[in-house]
């Protein structure tokens with residue numbers, strides 16, 4: 269709480285100082301509007317077959333890695349259209365050696381996408397041992413040396429029947445999977461199975477946000493996975509399934525009612541209208557890439573030979589040749605700290621004057637960055653051996669950078 273107050277105070281002071289300099293709101297990329305690019309509303313007559321151009325089925329049993337009890341089928345007894353919904357139905361029946369049947373529906377072979385807002389409106393089932401999920405897996409899951417959890421998993425919504433008022437949002441990846449998954453819970457005043465709710469994630473370069481009914485309740489960035497790899501800046505596909513039993517929810521008991529129905533009104537995917545402009549900065553001073561050192565905890569310095577995550581920034585166009593840079597190391601904005609008296613560091617949550625730079629093109633085609641707060645050029649000082657700092661009155665070699673699209 270104290271930390272939050274300090275950040276707000278810093279941003280406010282920056283905004284007040286720069287009110288006359290930069291009043292143009294950010295208009296592109298991570299701040300841009302969402303446009304629907306894919307979806308299924310299931311608003312077709314009852315009994316219409318599920319659209320196989322959009323959805324596939326995983327079929328079979330064996331526990332699915334979680335000691336689940338159901339056999340997943342693609343029969344209309346387990347997945348069908350009714351009342352404008354896709355219904356995933358769990359039945360208690362003997363089928364191919366299993367005691368329960370259900371369905372697991374996915375876009376693995378039909379729709380994969382890198383970044384977007386993924387939203388479902390659904391009324392979930394209920395009861396001990398019942399486990400509905402809306403989630404995503406990395407599209408590279410079947411590639412050599414990938415598999416799970418290296419491919420990444422984003423759980424948009426999971427509910428276990430013994431927690432009727434709670435849903436969970438979680439990421440899994442290498443070093444943080446299964447019971448080490450990183451997540452948060454959202455609690456409702458009534459059981460989620462009583463009503464339709466919307467469940468969404470916004471999955472963007474180096475940041476994932478979870479929403480229930482429009483309420484943001486969780487944000488994850490590369491800082492949250494520590495020294496492990498952030499595996500979410502790549503394409504994913506969508507899954508919806510209704511599991512019966514498993515290590516996490518436990519197993520059905522005498523209180524569990526069958527059949528159970530997972531009613532999905534729609535699934536929509538939106539993307540930013542203009543995408544993202546991801547760049548790396550190569551300093552003319554030494555030919556090295558600028559890094560948000562130490563995951564963004566330390567100042568920017570030009571000392572890397574290749575651009576990986578710490579050397580990538582989202583360039584946000586603010587108009588009039590002004591930009592801000594959002595570090596993909598930590599989802600923070602690069603700041604001309606302390607009115608430009610301190611080196612540049614990626615540590616701010618919002619764009620104010622300290623985070624605004626004017627881009628100029630030099631005679632040789634390279635770019636210079638002029639900090640708006642002090643009107644000084646950003647310098648890779650001492651041939652790039654020192655951190656970047658905005659303290660030069662003119663721009664030449666040490667103030668020149670190539671912006672390289674990633």
Ligand SMILES: [Ca+2]
Pocket residue numbers: 309310311352353532533534
């Ligand atoms: Ca519908």
